[in-house]
Amino acid sequence: MIRVDEKGFYGKFGGAYIPEMLHPNIEELRDNYESIVASEEFQQEFQLLLRDFVGRPTPLYFASRLSETFGAKIYLKREDLCHTGAHKVNNTIGQIILAKKLGKKRIIAETGAGQHGVATATVCALMGMDCTVYMGELDIERQRPNVERMKILGAKVVPATSGSKTLKDATNEAMRQWINNPVDTHYIIGSVVGPHPYPEMVARFQSVISEEMKWQLKEKEGRENPDLVIACVGGGSNAAGAFYHYYNTPDVRLIAAEAAGMGISSGKSAATTVLGTPGILHGSKTILMQTEDGQVVEPHSISAGLDYPGIGPVHAHLFDIGRGEFVAVEDEDAMKAGILLSRTEGIIPAIETAHAIHALNLIEYRSDDVIVINLSGRGDKDLETYIKWGGY
Amino acid sequence: MNRIHYLFNNKKERVLSIYFTAGFPHLEDTILVMEAIQAGGADIIEIGVPYSDPIADGPTIQDSNKIALDNGMSMKVLFEQLKGFRAKIHIPVVLMGYLNPIIQFGMEDFCKKCKEVGIDGLIVPDLPMQQYLDEFKSLFEEYGLVNTFLISPQTSEKRIREIDENTDGFIYMVSSHAITGAKSGISEEQIIYFKRVQEMNLKNPRLIGFGISDAETFTTASRYSHGAIIGSAFIKTVKDSKNLSEDIKNYLQSVLKN
Incomplete structure (x- = not known):
């Protein structure tokens, strides 16, 4: 049976290896996302947006x-x-509704090709939320049109300048910014990576x-x-x-x-x-x-x-x-x-x-x-x- | 007796811990920097093991990590350098490193090496408490290593109590919602948090880190705890230093003056 266990593992892999500073954020998400996502209210809004918006x-x-x-x-x-x-928007729709229900005011995200960044900027515009997207400096160069799309949608695009200046470094930077803004900010991870419950949550939305x-x-x-x-x-x-x-x-x-x-x-x-x-x-x-x-x-x-x-x-x-x-x-x-x-x-x-x-x-x-x-x-x-x- | 326990048994205030990145600014500087930190009057040395993806660290320490890696620093090189350091260094020494390089080295081998060279404790910022309890606690204890957990202003009282229960060295209080080196100065809000934790009467001593850089912030932090940890500000001091021993001594004197 392939499914995530209660500690967030798929077999040997998964878990939540995070600095203590992120513990409250992850705990809040872990304790609330399943009941929110399972609720009638969430599902109605999610399904409607998937149909009429996506x-x-x-x-x-x-x-x-x-x-x-x-x-x-x-x-x-x-x-x-x-x-x-791209498919990325399925997940951002789910997470933005979740973020709203959790009372968050601000969204941060990482992006590689810019598709997840655009999908995040899009749902933030849709919901009137403040949006900052971290993107590797190298990716900013090679995915120019998506950078401009995010800006048109009202998002701030911040270059990640460390390491290879690509997706990995953009993810590091987004995590750091989440540590810096733990209370009012939700981090919309774009892939089935990150600490539990992200991998399973993103997979469910997809x-x-x-x-x-x-x-x-x-x-x-x-x-x-x-x-x-x-x-x-x-x-x-x-x-x-x-x-x-x-x-x-x-x-x-x-x-x-x-x-x-x-x-x-x-x-x-x-x-x-x-x-x-x-x-x-x-x-x-x-x-x-x-x-x-x-x-x-x-x-x-x-x-x-x-x-x-x-x-x-x-x-x-x-x-x-x-x-x-x-x-x-x-x-x-x-x-x-x-x-x-x-x-x-x-x-x-x-x-x-x-x-x-x-x-x-x-x-x-x-x-x-x-x-x-x-x-x-x-x-x-x-x-x-x-x-x-x-x-x- | 573990040197960390000995220290806190004998010193209850203005304990100063200094973080530096191993192999920074130059590969062979590790021991030299440690000697200078001890000579300058600090109480604890925190050696950072450089990592390619230090997610709890700000630009200054990211930078020192990268330079140290480019210099050729690794866990193996570090343990080579640390052989015999106890002939010169008598104060407590703690290794701070992210989990992945430790796991690749092998947790048991790592703990064994730490004991062999004379390390007293560990700070592994991305090792969650539950994982520590489930998998590693008995190893740490077997090799006489004190584990340090971090808490932040967001950490609930319940969790602080759990952390206090599961450690016996000191608690690392992150001063604000921040990665290392992000803010300077201490705000009213931070002082409320320092007091709140102070009033919990924890069994472990507390050191405040992140945003401590000079005599003023060190003294303020020490008022509400047993002392403080300086990282980024120290890295900045050594970064372009032409005379490490002299510059470190001067910096520490400036921090420790009353």
């Missing part, structure tokens, strides 16, 4: 030309059609993805379960959402595509399950890329959203027990897969998502298999990276 349910689209290309029945779960362009997949597949295929679900994994929020209702259905293969960057052994990679070992990152025990001395290694991926040295504890657990199949996709292959999807289906995917498309080349499947790929985001934000790469 545009859910997102379509489950049968990709016929892609299916022909690969020789399987391939469906795309169109999270790219969510308002703001679980709407597989919840919809089930009834949509039932309609289209006469069965709720596909043979495979494929998703990309940085921290792993879209994968957690797409896998959630299939964790305990062993017939459904769960495929996670990590970023191999410039190659596993190039020293410029973010393939955590290949290169990582158990340790502690951002408040939870997980698998992370680190030196022998336990210093966190700077990752690399062409996609800012996968440029993270760890994975969520639930994914570490899926890997550990062999429930999840992890594949590592190199930058170049992901870019080519992005072009392939653009030309076969008329959908330019986010580069993160393109990693999941390429995974089809790395795994075995049968021609009658039903495969769902979680199309986590659209490629608008990545145009500059596509242009710079130029291979089209």
